[in-house]
Amino acid sequence: MPDLPASIVDARRLLPSVDRLLRHPLLQAAVERYGHKLSLRMVRDELASAREGATLEAVTEEALARAVLERLSRWTRPRARAVFNLTGTVIHTNLGRALLSEPAIEALGRVARAPVALEYDLEDGGRGDRDALVEALLCELTGAEAATVVNNNAAAVVLTLGALGAGREAIVSRGELIEIGGAFRMPDIMAAAGCRLREVGTTNRTHPRDYRDAINQETGLLVKVHASNYAIEGFTSTLSEREMAEIAHAAGLPLVVDLGSGALIDLADFGLPHEALPRDAILDGADVVTFSGDKLLGGPQAGIIVGRRDCIERIKRHPLKRALRLDKLVLAALEATLRHYRDDDHLERTLPTLRLLCRDEGSIRATGERLLARLGNDLDARFEGFNIELAACMSQLGSGSLPVDRLPSHALVWRPRAERREERERALRRLEAQMRGLERPVIGRLKEGALWLDLRCLEEGDEAAFIDQLARPTGTEGLR
Ligand SMILES: *Cc1c(COP(=O)(O)O)cnc(C)c1O
Numbered sequence: 001m002p003d004l005p006a007s008i009v010d011a012r013r014l015l016p017s018v019d020r021l022l023r024h025p026l027l028q029a030a031v032e033r034y035g036h037k038l039s040l041r042m043v044r045d046e047l048a049s050a051r052e053g054a055t056l057e058a059v060t061e062e063a064l065a066r067a068v069l070e071r072l073s074r075w076t077r078p079r080a081r082a083v084f085n086l087t088g089t090v091i092h093t094n095l096g097r098a099l100l101s102e103p104a105i106e107a108l109g110r111v112a113r114a115p116v117a118l119e120y121d122l123e124d125g126g127r128g129d130r131d132a133l134v135e136a137l138l139c140e141l142t143g144a145e146a147a148t149v150v151n152n153n154a155a156a157v158v159l160t161l162g163a164l165g166a167g168r169e170a171i172v173s174r175g176e177l178i179e180i181g182g183a184f185r186m187p188d189i190m191a192a193a194g195c196r197l198r199e200v201g202t203t204n205r206t207h208p209r210d211y212r213d214a215i216n217q218e219t220g221l222l223v224k225v226h227a228s229n230y231a232i233e234g235f236t237s238t239l240s241e242r243e244m245a246e247i248a249h250a251a252g253l254p255l256v257v258d259l260g261s262g263a264l265i266d267l268a269d270f271g272l273p274h275e276a277l278p279r280d281a282i283l284d285g286a287d288v289v290t291f292s293g294d295k296l297l298g299g300p301q302a303g304i305i306v307g308r309r310d311c312i313e314r315i316k317r318h319p320l321k322r323a324l325r326l327d328k329l330v331l332a333a334l335e336a337t338l339r340h341y342r343d344d345d346h347l348e349r350t351l352p353t354l355r356l357l358c359r360d361e362g363s364i365r366a367t368g369e370r371l372l373a374r375l376g377n378d379l380d381a382r383f384e385g386f387n388i389e390l391a392a393c394m395s396q397l398g399s400g401s402l403p404v405d406r407l408p409s410h411a412l413v414w415r416p417r418a419e420r421r422e423e424r425e426r427a428l429r430r431l432e433a434q435m436r437g438l439e440r441p442v443i444g445r446l447k448e449g450a451l452w453l454d455l456r457c458l459e460e461g462d463e464a465a466f467i468d469q470l471a472r473p474t475g476t477e478g479l480r
Contacts, residue, residue: 030069084466086455146309151303159315161189173199224241296353386415415449
């Protein structure tokens with residue numbers, strides 16, 4: 001490149017050699033820690049970008065070495081990072097939904113390290129069925145005759161509709177043609193499963209005769225979809241599972257219920273809003289019920305299908321079943337989670353999701369008071385231009401469960417002090433980015449011109465780590 005200004009050519013000549021930079025004292029520990037090969041690569045990359053010009057003005061070797069450290073730290077940081085979920089939504093799909101119990105985490109590790117009898121019958125040495133790891137537990141907990149499991153509830157619905165209704169009509173109320181985000185729209189799911197959607201009733205009211213009148217030679221099944229992430233209120237009318245089962249069975253058709261969240265215990269016993277139980281749907285006559293493993297159940301991502309033996313057999317024989325099956329890690333974690341429901345007297349302590357949902361307002365407020373007491377001055381120094389206070393708020397269960405029910409909670413609220421609206425908005429965006437940029441990113445919620453950090457999901461064991469990183473001066477995270 002003959003036309004470069006002389007100063008740049010000079011600055012290039014001043015850059016250290018790869019070997020020299022790699023031997024810089026600041027990088028010695030890094031080479032030990034990250035290895036020679038990776039360190040060499042990052043040194044080369046840093047020098048290449050320095051040579052490209054942008055940072056050419058008087059760049060010192062120390063600055064280059066620090067930049068290499070920063071590169072190493074960014075490069076080796078896992079993409080799947082732990083965050084603080086202070087959004088106020090406990091079961092947050094974008095943040096990975098339920099947290100696993102310690103026994104479930106142990107089970108994951110156990111089967112990850114060693115071969116397991118996954119499809120091997122230890123009784124007779126013959127070939128086994130992987131679903132057997134959880135089937136008996138699921139039947140016991142839901143009262144169903146048979147059960148199978150797949151990748152998630154969306155898969156459970158597609159597979160069930162495909163196995164029981166492909167090429168035929170599936171009757172669904174217009175009030176239940178839901179979208180639950182992430183491209184799960186009931187009409188599209190029907191199409192993917194090869195069913196023809198037959199809509200009946202209206203958005204707010206569907207009557208028994210709507211279903212009866214729609215049944216014909218082409219009908220394959222009746223479907224009921226649980227209203228999970230929305231509520232229709234006012235002048236409404238829908239059929240219960242029992243009424244729908246009667247209509248379906250009178251016509252010799254199966255009733256499939258997509259429960260969505262599906263709690264295995266009555267949450268009202270824990271002071272939470274009642275959520276429909278698979279057990280009740282089965283008792284009411286549903287032939288197949290599907291629900292998620294990682295919503296209120298508190299386990300790993302999975303789709304659970306329970307119901308009548310002949311229906312479950314057909315579902316298991318469908319070719320898609322093999323494509324949607326669970327791996328040993330998820331099966332082991334699911335088994336451990338289900339065992340809590342059978343054997344454990346203290347679900348609200350051992351299942352983290354339930355524990356967070358049950359957390360009382362007083363304990364959340366106490367967390368907030370401790371944080372303010374410990375962080376007080378540091379926060380003022382670090383988050384200049386904000387008033388920080390503890391305020392009452394409402395948490396949500398989340399993930400398509402119980403949209404209208406809210407749980408009283410407390411939040412740390414960051415309110416910008418600036419006079420002008422644009423300045424306040426800029427300050428908030430900066431603050432939000434600063435929180436996201438922390439070593440363990442803090443995810444909150446912008447509301448009413450402030451950043452709200454709902455403390456429901458900040459348990460006592462995590463307080464120290466939270467305080468520690470908020471109190472640390474900016475810019476040290478990357479160097480560790
Ligand atoms: C959440 C939900 C689903 C999808 O479940 P995933 O486990 O996310 O695939 C389907 N139907 C209803 C009613 C739901 O609430």
